[in-house]
Each structure stands twice: as structure tokens, then as C-alpha cells.
Amino acid sequence: MKKKKGMTLSQRLAYFFKHYFLLLLLALGCSVLTVLMISYCAF
Amino acid sequence: MQDFLSNGFDVDIKALVTRIIFAVIGTLVFFLFFYYAKKRNLQLYTYIVVGAVVILFALSFLLSGKELSYYLCIVLISLTALGLMLFISDINRHIFRLSVKRKFFRENLADHYGSEDLRKSVSEIVKSCLRLSKTDTGALIVLADHMSDEILDSGIKINSEITAELIETLFFPKTPLHDGAVIVTANKVVSAGCYLPLTQAQNLPREFGTRHRAAIGVSAAFPDCTAIVVSEETGIISAMHDGKIKRYLDSRQLQDILDCAMGLADESAEERLWGENRQ
Numbered sequence: 001m002k003k004k005k006g007m008t009l010s011q012r013l014a015y016f017f018k019h020y021f022l023l024l025l026l027a028l029g030c031s032v033l034t035v036l037m038i039s040y041c042a043f
Numbered sequence: 044m045q046d047f048l049s050n051g052f053d054v055d056i057k058a059l060v061t062r063i064i065f066a067v068i069g070t071l072v073f074f075l076f077f078y079y080a081k082k083r084n085l086q087l088y089t090y091i092v093v094g095a096v097v098i099l100f101a102l103s104f105l106l107s108g109k110e111l112s113y114y115l116c117i118v119l120i121s122l123t124a125l126g127l128m129l130f131i132s133d134i135n136r137h138i139f140r141l142s143v144k145r146k147f148f149r150e151n152l153a154d155h156y157g158s159e160d161l162r163k164s165v166s167e168i169v170k171s172c173l174r175l176s177k178t179d180t181g182a183l184i185v186l187a188d189h190m191s192d193e194i195l196d197s198g199i200k201i202n203s204e205i206t207a208e209l210i211e212t213l214f215f216p217k218t219p220l221h222d223g224a225v226i227v228t229a230n231k232v233v234s235a236g237c238y239l240p241l242t243q244a245q246n247l248p249r250e251f252g253t254r255h256r257a258a259i260g261v262s263a264a265f266p267d268c269t270a271i272v273v274s275e276e277t278g279i280i281s282a283m284h285d286g287k288i289k290r291y292l293d294s295r296q297l298q299d300i301l302d303c304a305m306g307l308a309d310e311s312a313e314e315r316l317w318g319e320n321r322q
Contacts, residue, residue: 024070025125026122026126027069028066029118029125030093035062037096037103040104
């Protein structure tokens, strides 16, 4: 993440979510699928 | 059917908590992976990982013989939609690349326009590039059979015969159109002062400015086009095609490249010039 200097924590979080929200959601989806996959395979 | 999501609380709260913790850790791991893949322009790995997860998930369902629940359908659909939203520009580019790389999709310009006309256009472009190079005037000429309307509309429509004088005038400093690209199709200057997509590649020589980056960007996005750049600082003539760069061109080499771009040279000459790793 660039432009870090002079940003408060809330601004940093806002910047992060603005730029990486979709990527985070994709990661969440993949992770949920993986956990479900493992639990369905295991039980 | 034992539906994990709807009956999770009834089944086992401990197992549910464990799964949530695993999901959070998994999200972090996946996110870090996608984040660095995006940063380093390695988005192919993201496609592979997302594809592998979805395929493995589908396989595990098929093999375990369970029905796909309503909630999981939503997760799968949103995942697909998200993937499409995130990578729509890459997907577009890849589909476009596939279509234009097939020879039968490409028209042969020499069949539509007389080869004499095209040869005349080539010699005019060579002449203008050499003069611009001598006077250290920056220039960016893109030769393309088809160019997207978005790029053509960003400039001013010219639709005129190619002459060395016209090209030199268009790139004359301090004139309104000199800072953009001139788009040439066959024997016509279609548009001038056009804005092109810039490449984000990091490993380019330091002397490459915005003009070179635009040329590499357009040649990577539209693999059937060839971009000619005259450097404003050094007067060096370069050519870009399919993301590949040729520098320090003299008039002979420039003519060969333009012949290829206009469809006047055969395929073997094109491979000799730009390498054989074309799909």
C-alpha cells in the first residue's frame, strides 16, 4: 500500500477496503469453499 | 440431508467455531496470495488457484453424493461474479488476443487495398520517421487493421491519405495533436492525438517515457498492431509488436517492420523479425 504517510488508522483502513475489498471477498469465498470441502470430505 | 450451514448450531458448536477459525485463517492466506499476485502482475496464479478451489469443491460434492445447498449456490455464484468483476479487463484482453491471433480472423490488407498504395504508405511513413528522428521530434504511430472505437474517439478523426508531410505536421511540437498517437489503417491516417493504454511493466529501460509505455501498452493489448516510436530525447526509432520491442531501427529495418504490419511481407519474414513464439 502506497501513500501511507500522514494517514490515520481509519483512513488507512478506508484506503485498504476501497482498493482491496473485492480481492478480500474473493479470498473469503475461496476460503469458505475450502473449509466446506474439507469438512464434507472428512465427515 | 445434514446441511452444515442451516443446522450447524444444532450439530456441534465446537466444530462450527473451528470451521470459522479455519475460514478466517484461510481468508488471510488466500488474500495474501492474491494481493502479491496482483502486485507482481502474476494474475494467472490467481485464476489457477480460484479455478482449482471451485473445481475441487465441485468434485468433493459430486464424490460425497450430497446435494448442493441453497447457501452454497449463493457462495458459488457470488464467487464467479466477483472473479468476473475483478478480472474482466484481463479476460477481455485474453479473448481478444485469442481471436486476433488466429490468422483466419485477420484480413489481408493487400487484398483490399492495392499493394502499390500500401508500399507508398510505407515509404511515406519511413520518410517521415527519419525526418522526425533527425530533428528529435517525438512521434507515436500505430498501425492496426482494427482499432477499438474507444481509442479512435479519444483523438481527432483525420481519415486522410498518408503523406510524410501530414505526419510531420501532426507531430510538430506545440500543436494541439502532437502529444497523442496517430492511428494508421492501411493507406489512411484514421485518427490523431489518440490516448493509448499505458503498460505497467516494471522492467523497462529507464529512458522509456510515457510515449514508449503507451506503444508497448497498445501493442500488448492489440496484438495485431505495430507501434512505431520516435524518441523525443534521442531521436531513436523503436517498434513494438505483441509486447515485443525492437530499438535503434534504421530505414531498412523500419521498412521491413512496416511491410509486415501492412501485410506486404510473408509469414516467415514476420517470424524472422518478431520471433517464432506466436500462437
